[in-house]
Amino acid sequence: MKAFVVAVLFLNLIVLPVGADIIYFKDGMKTICQEKAWEENGQIKCDFAGWVLTYPKEEILRIVKTNPIEQTTPPEKKRPVDQIVTKDSSTQINAPPKPDGIAFYNPRRPYKYWTGPNSKHKSYKEAIQALAKKYHRSPQWIQTHMGDSNDLLQIHQHLASPDLNRETDAVQAPPLKPPGIAFYNPRRSYPYWTSNTLKHKSYHEAIKTLAEKYGKSPQWVQKNMGDSNDIDKIHQNLRLAD
Numbered sequence: 001m002k003a004f005v006v007a008v009l010f011l012n013l014i015v016l017p018v019g020a021d022i023i024y025f026k027d028g029m030k031t032i033c034q035e036k037a038w039e040e041n042g043q044i045k046c047d048f049a050g051w052v053l054t055y056p057k058e059e060i061l062r063i064v065k066t067n068p069i070e071q072t073t074p075p076e077k078k079r080p081v082d083q084i085v086t087k088d089s090s091t092q093i094n095a096p097p098k099p100d101g102i103a104f105y106n107p108r109r110p111y112k113y114w115t116g117p118n119s120k121h122k123s124y125k126e127a128i129q130a131l132a133k134k135y136h137r138s139p140q141w142i143q144t145h146m147g148d149s150n151d152l153l154q155i156h157q158h159l160a161s162p163d164l165n166r167e168t169d170a171v172q173a174p175p176l177k178p179p180g181i182a183f184y185n186p187r188r189s190y191p192y193w194t195s196n197t198l199k200h201k202s203y204h205e206a207i208k209t210l211a212e213k214y215g216k217s218p219q220w221v222q223k224n225m226g227d228s229n230d231i232d233k234i235h236q237n238l239r240l241a242d
Helices: 002-013 124-135 139-145 152-159 203-214 218-224 231-241
Strands: 022-025 030-032 037-040 043-048 051-056 060-067 081-086 113-116 119-121
Touching: 030 043, 113 124, 113 152, 119 124, 124 139, 124 152, 139 152, 203 218, 203 231, 218 231
Parallel strands: none
Antiparallel strands: 022 030, 022 060, 037 043, 043 051, 060 081, 113 119
16 A cells, blocks of 8 residues: 555656657657757757757657747637647647656667656666565566556556555456557567567568558558557558558
């Protein structure tokens, strides 16, 4: 119960910064900047937790920018606007903001593995050990019960579940609906899957396989596959676009 309360308090502290820009990458990952993202000398830069991160422009799929209207705007016209900038077009499109959580693993961060806003680690092993210490469990137990999500909130929810931490197994919780197949999961030996049998080492291999399946170009696949990390949803998007 103590671990559950601590986890709930931790979850309440994670808030998406106001005006934070979001960078979406072609490999399925994304980075939430603390304030803004901008282009400089052919590179994309991002204010991130006291760091200025730099990425090659060709790796970027798009940037979602949240820019609240200035206070001088008449009250009836005040509203936040998301400006979506794509590589192929400079057109700005209004879209509703999407909440995003903190990623457990992001290869573009200086400390790739996070177990909390102030708990950042260089390796997967260090992150698992930190979670094991927090929940007073073994590293093996943490890996078994943390789930497949890359969302840090969901990982803590799994580990803090009363059904996992209670002393007796007299009452069993109903089984959860099995998750779909993740297109990208950095903990797999083949991180990119295009089906339960087709597995790939790189994003480019996965996109090429999808392009061959649908008889389209890789550019078409990237344009129409959508933002979901669920492979069934990706296939659904491609079938509807075909």
